[in-house]
Amino acid sequence: MTAPAALIGSWVEEIDTPALLLDLNIMEQNIVRMATAFRGLTAKLRPHAKTHKTPIIAHKHLAAGAIGITCAKLGEAEIMVEGGIRDILLANQIVGTRKISRLVSLARHADLIVAVDDGANVQDLSQAAQAAGVSLRVLVEVDVGMRRCGVVPGEPALSLAQQVEKAPGLKFAGLMGYEGHLVFVPSLEERVHRVHTDLQLLIDTVSFLESRGLPVGIVSAGGTGTALITGRLPRVTEIQAGSYVFMDGRYKTIEGVDCECALTLLTTVVSRPRPDRVIIDAGMKTLTHEFGLPRFKGRDDLELLGLSEEHGTVKLNDPSVALTPGSTLEIVPSHGDTTLNIHDFYYGIRRGRVEAIWPIAARGKSR
Numbered sequence: 001m002t003a004p005a006a007l008i009g010s011w012v013e014e015i016d017t018p019a020l021l022l023d024l025n026i027m028e029q030n031i032v033r034m035a036t037a038f039r040g041l042t043a044k045l046r047p048h049a050k051t052h053k054t055p056i057i058a059h060k061h062l063a064a065g066a067i068g069i070t071c072a073k074l075g076e077a078e079i080m081v082e083g084g085i086r087d088i089l090l091a092n093q094i095v096g097t098r099k100i101s102r103l104v105s106l107a108r109h110a111d112l113i114v115a116v117d118d119g120a121n122v123q124d125l126s127q128a129a130q131a132a133g134v135s136l137r138v139l140v141e142v143d144v145g146m147r148r149c150g151v152v153p154g155e156p157a158l159s160l161a162q163q164v165e166k167a168p169g170l171k172f173a174g175l176m177g178y179e180g181h182l183v184f185v186p187s188l189e190e191r192v193h194r195v196h197t198d199l200q201l202l203i204d205t206v207s208f209l210e211s212r213g214l215p216v217g218i219v220s221a222g223g224t225g226t227a228l229i230t231g232r233l234p235r236v237t238e239i240q241a242g243s244y245v246f247m248d249g250r251y252k253t254i255e256g257v258d259c260e261c262a263l264t265l266l267t268t269v270v271s272r273p274r275p276d277r278v279i280i281d282a283g284m285k286t287l288t289h290e291f292g293l294p295r296f297k298g299r300d301d302l303e304l305l306g307l308s309e310e311h312g313t314v315k316l317n318d319p320s321v322a323l324t325p326g327s328t329l330e331i332v333p334s335h336g337d338t339t340l341n342i343h344d345f346y347y348g349i350r351r352g353r354v355e356a357i358w359p360i361a362a363r364g365k366s367r
């Protein structure tokens with residue numbers, strides 16, 4: 001769907017709904033805030049692009065000092081490369097002939113790093129890289145307690161790293177250990193404690209590999225909830241956090257993340273069937289709710305009770321509130337990443353006006 005460029009310069013009130021709004025001042029402050037917090041740390045930021053899926057925002061991260069970009073999916077990385085980004089970590093396993101062939105093709109146009117946790121996959125990557133005449137940097141993923149991907153720390157990580165090191169077309173670049181099971185721990189004190197405990201598995205594995213003569217260049221980890229904890233650990237060199245650029249309702253419930261919500265969904269009241277209810281034009285096709293039902297921006301008097309496909313049902317705590325069909329409201333998505341994945345573009349807003357309309361170019365690129 002093409003973005004209605006004619007709206008640039010218009011007031012927010014002129015935007016048809018439901019529509020994703022991006023507060024550009026808040027987004028820019030979030031980027032600067034995290035970049036500033038990392039100044040002086042050994043670990044550098046490689047922000048995750050799964051959050052925004054938009055090359056111009058990746059470029060803003062790089063301009064603020066990020067050393068590269070992280071992607072979850074090959075399709076996202078293809079869009080980022082097309083958008084002029086070169087240094088990309090695919091913090092994921094790229095498995096199967098079709099995807100590996102796309103990966104090595106992309107490696108002709110960018111400096112890619114890919115995660116592995118399986119010996120047969122290492123062989124496949126090596127063969128494809130040799131055939132394509134490219135060299136791929138490879139991180140061995142270690143499971144630090146999330147129980148998703150990754151090899152067991154210690155000996156299994158060493159043996160896979162040795163296999164990578166010997167594989168033609170591949171370069172062993174280091175280790176990755178994403179602590180996704182800790183990013184939402186609400187108490188900062190408990191989060192700090194658990195990150196120190198669980199990430200020690202990664203750090204010990206770094207020392208173990210080096211004691212066996214295998215230098216570990218990159219040590220990559222970290223999400224928004226843990227970036228400033230993990231980023232201060234000795235030996236960690238890169239942080240993959242992404243959500244902080246927009247934040248979302250889920251992240252605002254935890255302590256110690258000093259960024260604000262930049263992303264909202266503009267919605268219109270389409271009906272007021274009862275004094276204490278309104279119905280809005282935003283449902284499950286424009287908002288996701290796997291992290292709970294989203295809240296209204298600046299409106300504690302309103303509660304979203306439920307979403308159907310195209311409608312949201314809202315309870316008014318004060319039935320005298322003047323909301324009628326045509327009134328507009330803003331909702332803070334509870335999960336920004338999956339919400340923007342069902343939209344074609346954002347309206348970049350500054351001081352109440354549309355300053356930019358950016359296609360969410362990598363939305364839906366889940367292959």
Ligand SMILES: Cc1ncc(COP(=O)(O)O)c(C=O)c1O
Nearest residue numbers: 048091178223224240241242243
């Ligand atoms: C491997 C990996 N790294 C980093 C992140 C970024 O985390 P956050 O959304 O907390 O910034 C994620 C999020 O899902 C992830 O899966």
